[in-house]
Amino acid sequence: MNHYIDVRTQIPRARQTINNNNIKTETEGGVPEWAIIExxxxxxxxxEDQSGPTVVGDLHYFSRNRHPVLILGHHVLNGKEVKLEQxxxxxxxxxxxxxxxxxxxKKKLLFKSRPKPIISNVSEKV
Amino acid sequence: xxxxxxxxxxxxRKIIKTAKLHESExxxxxxxxxxxxxxxxxxxxxxxxxxxxxxxxIEGGNQxxxxxxxxxxxxxxxxxxxxxxxxxxxxxxxxxxxELLFAASTGLDETIVNKSVEGDSDSSFDKSxxxxxxxxxxxxxxxxxxxxxxxxxxxxFTYYELKPCKPRLxxxxxxxxxxxxxxxxxxxxxxxxxxxxxxxxxxxxxxxxAELDEELIKIQAIKIDDHYRLLEFDYEFRVLSHMLDLIEExxxxxxxxxxxxxxxxxxxxxxxxxxxxxxxxYSSESAVDDGIQYYQYKQDKVCxxxxxxxxxxxxxxxxxxxxxxxRDSVPEGMTTDESLLSGIALIDKTTTPQVVWxxxxxxxxxxxxxxxxxxxxxKAKWTVDEISPYxxxxxxxxxxxxxxxxxxxxxxxxxxxxxxxxKHMK
Numbered sequence: 001m002n003h004y005i006d007v008r009t010q011i012p013r014a015r016q017t018i019n020n021n022n023i024k025t026e027t028e029g030g031v032p033e034w035a036i037i038e039x040x041x042x043x044x045x046x047x048e049d050q051s052g053p054t055v056v057g058d059l060h061y062f063s064r065n066r067h068p069v070l071i072l073g074h075h076v077l078n079g080k081e082v083k084l085e086q087x088x089x090x091x092x093x094x095x096x097x098x099x100x101x102x103x104x105x106k107k108k109l110l111f112k113s114r115p116k117p118i119i120s121n122v123s124e125k126v
Numbered sequence: 127x128x129x130x131x132x133x134x135x136x137x138x139r140k141i142i143k144t145a146k147l148h149e150s151e152x153x154x155x156x157x158x159x160x161x162x163x164x165x166x167x168x169x170x171x172x173x174x175x176x177x178x179x180x181x182x183x184i185e186g187g188n189q190x191x192x193x194x195x196x197x198x199x200x201x202x203x204x205x206x207x208x209x210x211x212x213x214x215x216x217x218x219x220x221x222x223x224x225e226l227l228f229a230a231s232t233g234l235d236e237t238i239v240n241k242s243v244e245g246d247s248d249s250s251f252d253k254s255x256x257x258x259x260x261x262x263x264x265x266x267x268x269x270x271x272x273x274x275x276x277x278x279x280x281x282x283f284t285y286y287e288l289k290p291c292k293p294r295l296x297x298x299x300x301x302x303x304x305x306x307x308x309x310x311x312x313x314x315x316x317x318x319x320x321x322x323x324x325x326x327x328x329x330x331x332x333x334x335x336a337e338l339d340e341e342l343i344k345i346q347a348i349k350i351d352d353h354y355r356l357l358e359f360d361y362e363f364r365v366l367s368h369m370l371d372l373i374e375e376x377x378x379x380x381x382x383x384x385x386x387x388x389x390x391x392x393x394x395x396x397x398x399x400x401x402x403x404x405x406x407x408y409s410s411e412s413a414v415d416d417g418i419q420y421y422q423y424k425q426d427k428v429c430x431x432x433x434x435x436x437x438x439x440x441x442x443x444x445x446x447x448x449x450x451x452x453r454d455s456v457p458e459g460m461t462t463d464e465s466l467l468s469g470i471a472l473i474d475k476t477t478t479p480q481v482v483w484x485x486x487x488x489x490x491x492x493x494x495x496x497x498x499x500x501x502x503x504x505k506a507k508w509t510v511d512e513i514s515p516y517x518x519x520x521x522x523x524x525x526x527x528x529x530x531x532x533x534x535x536x537x538x539x540x541x542x543x544x545x546x547x548x549k550h551m552k
Contacts (some may be wrong), residue, residue, distance in 0.1 A: 003416075009449045010214065016474060024201075030185070030187060031184060031185060032224070032225075034223065034224045034225070034226070035223050035224075035226035035228070035279070036173075036220050036221065036222055036223070037159070037220075037223055037226070038218050038219070038220055038221070038223040039218060039219045040217075040218055040219075041217075041218070041219065042281070043219065043221075051163060051164070051165075052163050053160040053161060053162045053163050053275075053277070054160060055133065055157040055158055055159070055160050056160055056161060056278065057158075057159050058138060058141055058142075058156055058157070058158055058159070059153040059157040059158075059159055059276075060142070060147070060153070060155070060156055060157075061152065061153045061229040061232050062151055062152060062153070063151060063152060063153045063233075064151060066229035066230070067229075068229065069147065069152075070159075071141055071142075071145045071147075071238065074277075076145045076146075076147070081228055081229060086175045086176060086177060087176045087181050088173045088174060088175055088176060089173070089174045089180070089184055089491055090171055090172075090173060090174075090222065090494065091172050091173075091174055091177050091454050092168065092170050092171050092172075093170040093172070093173070099172075099190075099192065101190075102171065104176075104181070104184065104185075105173070105222075105520075107228060108220075109226075109228075112218075113538040118145050118146070
């Protein structure tokens, strides 16, 4: 069930413009195509150091069926590449009055199955 | 460890093994997903679902505009359509990853087959299936895995959902109402600070350009010195009367109205821009004779306006007398018809004598519940045809007038005719 919230407070100005600013890796329309990875729940990171990037996990594909497999900490998630029923635009608030389309998302990797814990008999530092 | 930004082929292989996966079953590229440095995370991004039309607009490089004052629900406009914006929530996490490689871009079976042809026997498919316990061994001679790092630039739990909606145009009349045009001699009294040019209207009205343009024509807004203005009712009547008087003065047949003569004869009385606009509202091209374009006045529009003039004074009129006065008020040759009163007047034929009174759609409350209340207070029972002009503006493709009536009124049958009355008896 989707639940709706009023968005009036998020778009406060009388008029906001969306412009197409093209970036590299473009689709035929001149807008780049990005991807979404959809997971159940949310990822919690234990992180001491607040600067620099944080590794989340390793993503592979099975060559047999092209299905993605994601290793997240001590869990393995099996997923599927799915075409979005309706594509999505990634829009970015430029300044106070305008939005630009950064990218289009047409496909996602959907991980909806329960994560399988990794049972390791070797002591590994992961 | 987790905070290490770059990982080696060896690290990756170790994890594959720990996870009880087999490298030989996987395509060639490993993508390491990262949350980028907090300073590089982009919190200004939003996801927005697109229908085919919006996708086409974006891929075509066209502009999309969000519109809405703080007290209005925001809408999104393309050049011709308006969309209602709702924010939807999802319990899943949506991780947005630019330039993520899908399976097809990470080396597939074909590539592996090609390689084995080239003599790399290690990655042969049969062998990989039987290499369950030997994966440690078979890894050793391999070239390092191809590793790419991909940043999750934002995580979403909500996205915007857009639904095509009717443009919200009722504000237009409200904006233009205080500065109605009443003739050049009364311009001094108009508060210039309340005038709107096109840009200002476009900013304020939650409608696409095409929808706004259409509405400006429909409400007969005239551009005077760059500002859009409505004509005050009495002034419009004055100008129209001048125009219609010329028919008799020049003994024109109704389909042989000369635009040039009309404008030339009246330009000392009425500014030319207003004459041009008024002529446009009330006439259509009829015939070309000797290279001259002739026009005819729109009979229904003229008759309707003149009926409104007669009905303007409050109160009820004797129907027979009204119809006679109406016939007398229109140019000779034009025919008035009761059906033209639909939406501007109500007729009660149950009384003696029968009566008619002005009842304009534009004077009714905007809120649909309030409007139905007023409608049923005015008249207890309505046929679909009678009530339609007063509720038409709420109808959509999905919810037509009949559906609206089912929702807001109670249907019954009176003398074999289906009528609608208030849902709740008072």
